[in-house]
Amino acid sequence: MATANGTTSTKSKHGVIVLGKTRFANDEVAAFEKQHAKVAYFGNASRAEVIAKVKELAPEGGWTSVVKFGGPAGTVNEELFGPLKGQLGFVGYIGAGFDSIDVDWLTSIGAWFSNAPTGVADPVATTASMFVLMCTRNAVSADLEIRKGGWRNGFDYALDTRGLVVGIFGMGTIGKLTRDKLQGFGMKILYHNRHHLSPEEEKGAEYVSFEDLLTRSQCIVLHCSLQQDNYHKFSDKEFALMKKGSYIVNVSRGSVIDEEALVRALQSGHVARAGLDCFENEPHPHPYLLTCNRVALYPHQAGATHVGIYGKEKEVLNNLDDWVTKGKPRDAQNSPVGVKV
Numbered sequence: 001m002a003t004a005n006g007t008t009s010t011k012s013k014h015g016v017i018v019l020g021k022t023r024f025a026n027d028e029v030a031a032f033e034k035q036h037a038k039v040a041y042f043g044n045a046s047r048a049e050v051i052a053k054v055k056e057l058a059p060e061g062g063w064t065s066v067v068k069f070g071g072p073a074g075t076v077n078e079e080l081f082g083p084l085k086g087q088l089g090f091v092g093y094i095g096a097g098f099d100s101i102d103v104d105w106l107t108s109i110g111a112w113f114s115n116a117p118t119g120v121a122d123p124v125a126t127t128a129s130m131f132v133l134m135c136t137r138n139a140v141s142a143d144l145e146i147r148k149g150g151w152r153n154g155f156d157y158a159l160d161t162r163g164l165v166v167g168i169f170g171m172g173t174i175g176k177l178t179r180d181k182l183q184g185f186g187m188k189i190l191y192h193n194r195h196h197l198s199p200e201e202e203k204g205a206e207y208v209s210f211e212d213l214l215t216r217s218q219c220i221v222l223h224c225s226l227q228q229d230n231y232h233k234f235s236d237k238e239f240a241l242m243k244k245g246s247y248i249v250n251v252s253r254g255s256v257i258d259e260e261a262l263v264r265a266l267q268s269g270h271v272a273r274a275g276l277d278c279f280e281n282e283p284h285p286h287p288y289l290l291t292c293n294r295v296a297l298y299p300h301q302a303g304a305t306h307v308g309i310y311g312k313e314k315e316v317l318n319n320l321d322d323w324v325t326k327g328k329p330r331d332a333q334n335s336p337v338g339v340k341v
């Protein structure tokens with residue numbers, strides 16, 4: 001396309017819909033706006049508003065991509081983007097976990113999907129480690145006791161971190177970072193994963209069966225995704241198999257734990273303490289969890305550091321760029337190659 005000063009514009013032929021807003025990668029978004037034929041910003045529009053706007057834009061054609069930095073709650077699915085079928089080729093999402101994306105539907109309409117898997121890996125691992133330390137030191141109870149005028153009432157000596165046996169469920173990028181951090185405190189790391197890692201990748205962690213993870217760990221840390229059949233993976237049976245007085249930390253997805261079963265295990269004392277960043281019905285943790293002084297709570301913000309969020313935002317844009325320039329996003333979680341729409 002010729003511009004006013006006679007040069008040739010290098011704009012792509014792509015139309016990009018932006019859901020939500022970036023917090024840090026604003027210069028990058030301004031630059032990307034200049035690279036593409038058209039950009040529509042939906043900001044923090046509600047689900048109903050997005051559905052209406054998509055219907056309105058679709059007949060124009062050329063809306064080939066969506067980047068989701070936030071925006072409407074609920075699943076990214078046919079209800080939201082159905083009218084873009086035939087033109088949509090890429091959806092990039094700011095989450096590492098993507099249980100809120102109907103990837104099968106995107107594949108069926110020939111669209112690539114990428115998540116943002118590494119930007120927040122380190123901060124999530126740090127938060128997981130923080131919870132492990134809070135559990136071993138009984139930090140929530142101590143804090144609340146002092147605030148209400150007490151001191152060491154009922155306090156027993158804490159478990160030492162040196163030699164503490166921690167079981168990591170899901171040894172991907174984040175699990176490995178948590179392993180590294182906890183090994184720094186002298187903890188012994190067990191892990192269960194879909195694959196047994198090579199000794200170089202294990203770095204001293206011991207691969208065990210799921211049952212051994214439950215029975216041998218003093219603290220279990222969840223780093224799995226919800227996609228891989230992990231719904232209610234931890235319920236009454238699994239809590240009963242865990243050591244009496246052990247701890248559980250969840251920085252993955254709330255529904256990996258059957259929250260009612262966790263409450264029963266905490267009430268009986270079989271699970272002594274927990275650190276939770278995610279819940280089955282966010283933003284409403286089970287009422288018992290709000291009253292239990294053996295549970296540390298966090299509002300699904302385990303990865304939310306400045307560097308982490310900026311990293312995620314850039315990952316989304318890099319994936320869009322890959323798709324535009326090479327036809328495949330680097331963090332593709334599906335492959336629509338060969339799908340005829």
Ligand SMILES: O=CC(=O)O
Pocket residue numbers: 094095096097098120303
């Ligand atoms: O929970 C946060 C994420 O999946 O990135």
